[in-house]
Amino acid sequence: MDFALTQEQQAIRDTCRDFAREVVAPAAEELDRHHKFGYDIVRQMGELGLFGLPYPEEVGGAGGDFLALCIAIEEISRADAGVGITLEAAVCLGSSPIYEFGSKEQKEKWLPDLLAGRKLWSFGLTEPEAGSDAGATKTRAERRDGKWVINGAKQFITNCGTDISLGVTITAVTGRSGEEAEISALMVPKGTPGYHVLESYRKLGWHSSDTHPLSFEDCEVPAENMLGPRGGGYRQFLHTLTGGRIAIAALSVGVGQACLDAALGYAKERRTFGAPISKHQAIQFKLADMAMETEVARTMVYRAAMAYDAAGAQTTDEVRMLAAMSKLYASEASKRAADNAVQIHGGYGFMEDYPVARYWRDVKVNEIGEGTSEVQRMLIARLIGA
Numbered sequence: 261m262d263f264a265l266t267q268e269q270q271a272i273r274d275t276c277r278d279f280a281r282e283v284v285a286p287a288a289e290e291l292d293r294h295h296k297f298g299y300d301i302v303r304q305m306g307e308l309g310l311f312g313l314p315y316p317e318e319v320g321g322a323g324g325d326f327l328a329l330c331i332a333i334e335e336i337s338r339a340d341a342g343v344g345i346t347l348e349a350a351v352c353l354g355s356s357p358i359y360e361f362g363s364k365e366q367k368e369k370w371l372p373d374l375l376a377g378r379k380l381w382s383f384g385l386t387e388p389e390a391g392s393d394a395g396a397t398k399t400r401a402e403r404r405d406g407k408w409v410i411n412g413a414k415q416f417i418t419n420c421g422t423d424i425s426l427g428v429t430i431t432a433v434t435g436r437s438g439e440e441a442e443i444s445a446l447m448v449p450k451g452t453p454g455y456h457v458l459e460s461y462r463k464l465g466w467h468s469s470d471t472h473p474l475s476f477e478d479c480e481v482p483a484e485n486m487l488g489p490r491g492g493g494y495r496q497f498l499h500t501l502t503g504g505r506i507a508i509a510a511l512s513v514g515v516g517q518a519c520l521d522a523a524l525g526y527a528k529e530r531r532t533f534g535a536p537i538s539k540h541q542a543i544q545f546k547l548a549d550m551a552m553e554t555e556v557a558r559t560m561v562y563r564a565a566m567a568y569d570a571a572g573a574q575t576t577d578e579v580r581m582l583a584a585m586s587k588l589y590a591s592e593a594s595k596r597a598a599d600n601a602v603q604i605h606g607g608y609g610f611m612e613d614y615p616v617a618r619y620w621r622d623v624k625v626n627e628i629g630e631g632t633s634e635v636q637r638m639l640i641a642r643l644i645g646a
């Protein structure tokens with residue numbers, strides 16, 4: 261098996277690493293402290309082609325692959341996980357369903373601005389009473405006079421409330437066959453009457469990312485705003501989440517690497533008992549674990565991303581399993597890395613003067629978003645036939 265990156269993938273990694281170090285990292289503390297969205301950073305990521313990375317040039321993409329996107333997300337998240345999730349959600353949750361399931365007209369209408377990073381699209385699956393059990397969606401859409409009339413609520417939606425947010429794809433119940441709800445995906449452009457973006461959340465971390473609840477009150481969209489076939493919503497969001505999970509794993513690897521970088525640097529400087537703490541075996545073992553687990557997680561991401569690229573729109577059980585495993589392992593490994601990084605910093609680790617405090621606050625959500633660790637374990641258990 262060849263683990264070497266192609267020349268293009270290496271170039272993307274180097275470009276993103278430089279950009280993250282020179283542009284993202286210097287702004288991270290300020291965005292975090294003031295809970296600001298990095299419009300200028302998003303604009304520059306757009307100019308670098310990051311929002312269009314895995315899509316072909318015919319639709320305005322950069323002609324790369326999903327692995328290249330994962331490499332980019334890792335490097336950006338190494339500097340700021342909030343910016344990393346902005347990119348991840350825009351590409352994997354916003355543009356991907358439109359690219360995979362959209363009609364020619366929908367793609368032509370929406371993708372150019374989204375893939376250039378000029379605008380952001382979001383993905384509204386989670387509801388107040390339907391998160392892990394996403395099939396329990398209560399939001400409904402009724403067909404009236406050739407339109408879909410939507411009523412319901414979504415919560416924790418990324419990228420829906422910025423000045424450059426363009427709209428959201430939601431799942432809604434559009435009918436029933438017996439006990440089964442028919443779930444379809446509908447595209448709702450921002451500004452549609454009855455579509456309300458509510459006040460942003462007070463979050464533990466990811467302060468540079470945008471997250472809001474949404475409500476829909478007799479919100480009418482034209483029939484042509486249905487994405488894919490009627491009743492296809494469930495299959496679509498499973499496919500969308502498969503890619504999303506690999507990308508969240510990549511984001512986690514970025515944070516794990518940032519924790520290792522910070523902890524190793526600090527351990528070489530900080531002295532106790534007449535020696536740098538990096539010379540104490542207890543600290544060395546923590547650093548060794550962080551390095552090993554980050555590398556294992558990265559390898560899992562590469563493997564899952566390659567399988568996702570090879571499968572294309574036909575996601576297989578193998579790809580779903582690799583996605584669940586990489587997301588589960590990388591998110592938990594990055595949390596351990598953040599914990600170790602704070603511990604290695606001692607009291608300073610608890611102070612916001614060092615970035616490890618931010619990494620620690622930011623990392624927890626990786627075990628929650630796009631399917632919790634429990635959901636990943638349930639999925640893996642099912643796929644191995646337990």
Ligand SMILES: Cc1cc2nc3c(=O)[nH]c(=O)nc-3n(C[C@H](O)[C@H](O)[C@H](O)COP(=O)(O)OP(=O)(O)OC[C@H]3O[C@@H](n4cnc5c(N)ncnc54)[C@H](O)[C@@H]3O)c2cc1C
Binds near residue numbers: 349385391629634
């Ligand atoms: C910052 C942030 C951004 C997000 N962005 C988006 C977005 O852009 N779009 C979107 O649609 N969603 C988004 N989400 C939502 C996220 O995907 C959900 O929060 C997640 O899927 C969990 O759903 P829940 O919060 O309803 O938890 P619940 O489903 O209520 O789960 C609560 C707890 O119970 C556990 N649990 C549930 N069922 C079982 C079971 N059968 N067995 C064992 N344990 C179980 C869960 O693992 C969890 O620990 C975001 C969330 C956050 C925090």
